[in-house]
Amino acid sequence: MSSNTIRMEELVSLCKRRGFIYPASEIYGGLNGFWDYGPLGTELKNNLRDAWWHDMVRCPPAGPDGEPVSIVGLDSSIIQNPRVWEASGHVGGFNDPMVDCRETKSRYRADHLFCLGVKGETGGQIYAYLENDDESLASARKKLEKYVKRTLADEELDTCALTSLPAEALAATVGPDTKAVGTLTEPRQFNLMFKTFVGAVQDDESAAYLRPETAQGIFLNFANVVDTMRVKVPFGIAQVGKAFRNEVTPRNFIFRSREFEQMEIEWFCHGDEAEQWFEFWCDVRKSWWESLGLTSDNVMMRKHDADELAHYAKEGCGTFDVEYRFPFTAPGYGELEGVAHRGDYDLRRHEEFSKKKLTYFDQPKNERYLPHVIEPSAGLSRGTLAMLCEAYTPDPERASKxxxxxxxxxxxxxxxxxxxxxxxxxxxxxxxxxxxxxxxxxxxxxxxxxxxxxxxxxxxxxxxxxxxxxxxxxxxxxxxxxxxxxxxxxxxxxxxxxxxxxxxxx
RNA sequence: GCGGGUGUAGCUCAAUGGUAGAGCGUCAGCCUUCCAAGCUGAAUGUUGACGGUUCGAGUCCGUUCACCCGCUCCA
Structure with a gap:
């Protein structure tokens, strides 16, 4: 056990002892991934939230050109029309069926697995391999040839998607990293969105979701805000609120919990100016965390690699995370905030799905366009945890230690x-x-x-x-x-x- | 979801299969003139939960829940 985990246990203990954070529904044995804020934790979290609202909405820093920037607030519903999540890409991207191997304990995305067999033969063993992985394919072919005791020509091979296999064929399938047959589980759905029902009758017609991010509520109200608040692009809409994700593995105290709080700004600007605003927000947000006491050694900006970019961020200039060196990630870092260039993805998708016009008419430019979006999306719960970690100061000299x-x-x-x-x-x-x-x-x-x-x-x-x-x-x-x-x-x-x-x- | 570990008072931890305890904290009283001081007293437990073995289970077995570590996952 490392000293970091000991420190984390001590912090969790202090949080309970002094009324910062308790396990949720503790007298019933708790519930995996949920925590309650005690009297002091509530004050701390509210203070962090209020500091953010003050510094970003009421008194935001001057923009790159030295002019004041304009940000307005919003508080949208946790439950929205379910089609919102189709448009946002969450219904598609949040429901990947997964397959586990009982033998090797590996987990695979079912749609990334393909199967190799002998053409025309049924009932024999088939061999799974990873999509776009020549090594895995070669290994499967080798195992298949050993099984049929002869070398196979390319045209004798038959491949199909694992997801298309019937159950009895799956039972005769050998996993990519094992030699035993029947070790793969059936594909299982991982629903990362919390499902619920609107109204007293629980049928598919009434199904809805708890929001997995607060951002979409802002896009839904973009046109309302433009129509009613006399704002001019560039401007921002800010929102603080709860979001819900059925995380596969809630871990590390309140760092990854299933109910958490976000502080998000959607900054709407012209596509030509998006890059400079992106850099602006990266700087502003890192400095903000430091201004509250996170030492610069413990805070870093990290650019996402291409393969970890979210579906919405692929078209822009990427995503930077503001990361903090939590005790449980040290010497590495954990995400505190993501500053994403979302392009015009969200407004465009909502235009498509809702059939409502979401373009903005820019009077001075005499131009109608879909604004691009820079999204500084901070974790209020994670920020609170970072503040607790940073503040925790052992001192053997004093009575409290x-x-x-x-x-x-x-x-x-x-x-x-x-x-x-x-x-x-x-x-x-x-x-x-x-x-x-x-x-x-x-x-x-x-x-x-x-x-x-x-x-x-x-x-x-x-x-x-x-x-x-x-x-x-x-x-x-x-x-x-x-x-x-x-x-x-x-x-x-x-x-x-x-x-x-x-x-x-x- | 898998593997390993842990679970006893608010916290940290004891208790050979045989009466559930300590320290700290909390509370009350006395005292106390600047850093958990002292004295006296008090409250707090279905030993995470359920079931089994046993004359008898905190202890052994099974199931389950929660937390920690490692995988996996993290749009």
Whole structure:
């Protein structure tokens, strides 16, 4: 077991202990791939979401030409007309039948397997091989010739798709990487979209899907936004929301869960300008993650190889991932956000399927066209996990042995207010300060147990500052500020505490 | 979906087939004048779930669920 997995277990343990993240429906034994956010996790996730909305929708950075950019918000339905997912390509691409080999434990896409047999002969063994793989084909032919005990001419060979085989022929089939017969399972559907039914009657007519991405809701409303919001291309539409995928293997805490949250922008621009906007968004998004505390060593941009490009990204200039070095991927990286050049794929497909015109008329250019799309698609759940991983700071010197070094902007608790001792007028004074501050920020009051324990509790919760009222406070009207990261203690006038915090929190 | 591992209090872990425990945390009281201090007390468990073997199962067996690791998958 590597030290990284130990650290991950410690993080999961802290998340539960301090109310960040719990297993979903835990009292019933949990459910694979689902997690609940506790009180502190909810605050953290909301803070990350709000920071994104503020920095991308309300105050986005200036564009490449120095002019302000325009982004508007949206909140579309999780369930849409099922034809949406036909148009988007998810119904086709999400349902690949797979075949497993019981012997070698390999898994193959059924439509990538072909079978080799002797022409005209039925009932004999047949040999599966991988499509477009000469080595695999040669191996299958060799095994077949050994089976029939003679060399076969090319014209004696018969091939067919594995998916076209009847069940009894499949039972006589030898897998690509084995010599035993009948080790392949029947092709099984992997439905990555959650299916549900709209209305009380559950028949095929009423079948629908939970969205596997929030993006499509934006494309569906492109024309509505253009018609009603006086926006001009280039502009963006942003949306935050839940998405659902029946992942084959949910893993790594909330990194790959079946219900998760996305923060997506669809940036609509002229095709000629798409490339410069693509570069712009790659830069903006990487810097944004770094501005929240992810150190640049742990963040990298990675261009997708041609063979891993999504169906929608093949026509544009590709996809860059913003990747983070999670403890469970280290020394490698895991995807935090994908910035994809989708071309005009989505609007074009929805035009085809809906028969509605989705072109944009550009007045200054006097030109009608389908805008191209740059999509910075970030994982809110993954971002929250990255923030938890980055903040987790072991420190054997301090009582808690670990503290969460959240950026104050994201910290679930912004400040704690303590009476040093729970008597002599200190609790009254501290409580008054707490009442005043909680109108503006999530702050906590704690008078129980020793001051050291209270500091330690706040360290694990990632609270950046503690204000302590002591006996001097009663005479000089000042309090001690204890800094989470430096452990330094400074004095500030009690009537200046709110300003002091406002300067640091905005 | 496959293989391996794990599952006992909120957390970390003990318990030869024979009475389910400890530390920490939490809570209450006393105390305490700046970093999990001290004292006293309390709550918390169908030992993940179901079934079997046994006089007796946390322990052995089977099934199942969840988590971790490795495959596979990740539009």
């Amino acid at each position: 670990v503290y969460m070094a959240f950026n104050p902007r994201l910290a679930p608790i912004k400040a704690a207010i303590f009476p040093l001792v729970n008597k002599d007028g200190m609790p009254e004074m501290a409580s008054k300060l707490h009442q005043d501050l909680r109108r503006r920020w999530p702050v906590q009051y704690d008078a129980k147990q020793s001051i050291g324990k209270r500091y330690a509790r706040m360290d694990e919760a990632g609270c950046p500052w503690c204000f302590t009222v002591d006996s001097d406070s009663l005479t000089d009207q000042s309090v001690t500020i204890r800094d989470r990261d430096s452990l330094s203690q400074d004095r500030v006038a009690i009537d200046q505490v709110e300003n002091w915090l406002a300067e640091r929190l905005g």
